[in-house]
Amino acid sequence: MKKSNAITHWFLGIVLAGCSLAVQAQAINFPHINTTGYAEVLAEPDMAEFSVQVVMVQDSAEQAKQKTDKVVDDFLQQLQALGLPREDIRSGNIQLLPQMHYPKNAKPEQKGYRAVRKVKVTIDNLEMLPKLLDVALKSGINRIDKVQLGVKDPSKYQAVARSEAIKDAKLKAESIAEGFDRTLGEVWQVNYQSPQVRPMLSRSMAMDSSERANSYQDTTIVIKDRVDVVYKLK
Template sequence: MKMNNGIKCVFLGTLLAICSLAVQAQAVNFPHINTTGYGEVLAEPDMAEFSVQVVMVQESAEQAKQKADQVVDDFLQQLQALGVPREDIKSGNIQLLPQMHYPKNAKPEQKGYRAVRKVKVTTDNLDMLPKLMDTALKSGVNRIDRVQLGVKDPSKYQAIARSEAIKDAQLKAKSVAEGFAKTLGDVWQVNYQAAQARPMLSRTMAMDSSERANSYQDTTIVIKDRVEVIYKLK
């Protein structure tokens, strides 16, 4: 059954009125205080991820693919020889693209093919990072992306940060209530959204092994949390 415009307008108006009444019914109509608590904890990284890229340009697509695959295979073998488990190594599919040349005042022309493969490595041995990246470069890898430092069990640190946020909200609410000669009552509402599941810290790769090794020392990750609470006032 079709509805004419008049009936649609009446229906929409009724729906908006019902929604408005529902919002008003949930409004806080008693003395209260709204506070936001913040908490954070410092964690030492115990794992890292880094990605590398192999880019090869050859006259034919087949040649470019073979060169890229050869570098990746060599890199994977060396990683496993260094004790990196195969499940901690993820190699992506190859991408084959025409290699274009754009001369000035002339039409673009194709100059062979470009093959690209990516490899992601995860390790829980931070002392091995410089050696792993040097191994990548010696294998023929063209690019090492940023290293991401993290923690294997972020939920443990997140729980501590959450607890600190709750304490912070309680202390703020109690202090403000006492400042106005009021007594803090029961919690009326809590608004909480979980933070990111896996905190990571990106670091740019240093130029040589000694600098890279030093750049991972005394590094900490700040894990934060927050909670919003509405307390009743007596």
């Protein structure tokens, strides 16, 4: 009985596969042309996100927590004093881990506790970015993870890129059809996958404040789009 079921399933699989191939062959059984349209739009960044963190190693977990929380609290107060809304500042929970030392030819030893706490800030005024990073470092923040520049309304730029990609696909198809003495017909199929919603650009932090300020002003973000189109040929 089991052998009969296996044969039946195998036979059905061949039949279904054959039907699928037949449908595909029938579906493209006419003169056609495949084209891909590409487009890029340059946008000036008008917002930024940066992530920082505090790392403290102390003899006790309580000391590590207190010192880490103090640095973060001082930093948050300074950000709000500069006019940043609280909803644009996200501080994470503290992480406490034993700080281990691994000497040669000896057992591992615990050397206090390591506390880590992260803060992420979003701003819509890029001129403030170098100052805020300096404030972070002066507050006791000892690590800047990354700075990401972006645009607040990426859909506006994405719509332009999409429109240009469609034009590019059509122009290519018309040119190729003309080259083969054919006329471009109607669109038969369009394959499109929307790209990422929020274009961002990460920047290195290995520079001083004045260099960072200039680099942010000179930055452009490339927003790309593509569309695959199948046209019928007359």
